[in-house]
Amino acid sequence: xxxxxxxxxxxxxxxxxxxxxxxxxxxxxxxxxxxxxxxxxxxxxxxxxxxxxxxxxxxxxxxxxxxxxxxxxxxxxxxxxxxxxxxxxxxxxxxxxxxxxxxxxxxxxxxx
Amino acid sequence: xxxxxxxxxxxxxxxxxxxxxxxxxxxxxxxxxxxxxxxxxxxxxxxxxxxxxxxxxxxxxxxxxxxxxxxxxxxxxxxxxxxxxxxxxxxxxxxxxxxxxxxxxxxxxx
Numbered sequence: 766x767x768x769x770x771x772x773x774x775x776x777x778x779x780x781x782x783x784x785x786x787x788x789x790x791x792x793x794x795x796x797x798x799x800x801x802x803x804x805x806x807x808x809x810x811x812x813x814x815x816x817x818x819x820x821x822x823x824x825x826x827x828x829x830x831x832x833x834x835x836x837x838x839x840x841x842x843x844x845x846x847x848x849x850x851x852x853x854x855x856x857x858x859x860x861x862x863x864x865x866x867x868x869x870x871x872x873x874x875x876x877x
Numbered sequence: 878x879x880x881x882x883x884x885x886x887x888x889x890x891x892x893x894x895x896x897x898x899x900x901x902x903x904x905x906x907x908x909x910x911x912x913x914x915x916x917x918x919x920x921x922x923x924x925x926x927x928x929x930x931x932x933x934x935x936x937x938x939x940x941x942x943x944x945x946x947x948x949x950x951x952x953x954x955x956x957x958x959x960x961x962x963x964x965x966x967x968x969x970x971x972x973x974x975x976x977x978x979x980x981x982x983x984x985x986x987x
Binding site for chain 2: 865
């Protein structure tokens with residue numbers, strides 16, 4: 766069935782370090798892929814998305830490339846800030862379906 | 878622009894009491910609506926989704942129910958809360974293949 770697997774956290778980095786959060790998926794059909802961010806006590810915010818193979822989504826310095834050959838959508842940022850501390854969720858959605866599938870979330874802690 | 882509202886923001890209820898959480902959407906019509914639950918430190922669990930008035934699909938059998946009495950209103954209910962119902966409840970809606978979330982309701986069952 767359709768599912769998303771992302772790396773377990775927490776991930777702890779120093780400010781200005783490079784970030785990678787791994788995400789792989791299993792899907793029938795042609796999914797769109799998403800990264801959401803959740804700050805403490807808040808709902809989820811859409812961070813970026815990619816709708817087809819080889820698309821790169823980007824926002825606020827974060828990037829992720831839709832890799833169909835490896836069924837992956839890894840999140841990267843070249844230089845993290847303390848304000849990036851949050852929980853990050855990878856997700857897939859199938860347009861003609863009514864469901865979205867979320868990974869279990871990866872908590873990122875950035876230390877000054 | 879589209880906006881999604883949830884209330885209350887926080888709620889503390891005793892075991893065995895009823896529950897009603899409300900979600901409303903502005904700025905769109907006939908949205909797909911979703912209820913998720915997030916237990917402490919865990920991922921999102923899809924509880925219900927609705928593609929229209931009176932149409933509810935249940936993903937996880939439990940003591941919760943959902944209703945959609947109006948196009949832009951989605952209600953999550955329980956007749957008797959359990960301790961395990963504690964969590965962060967998120968309403969979401971779908972537009973053009975993307976999902977957007979409300980601010981959530983923090984429920985603590987004591």
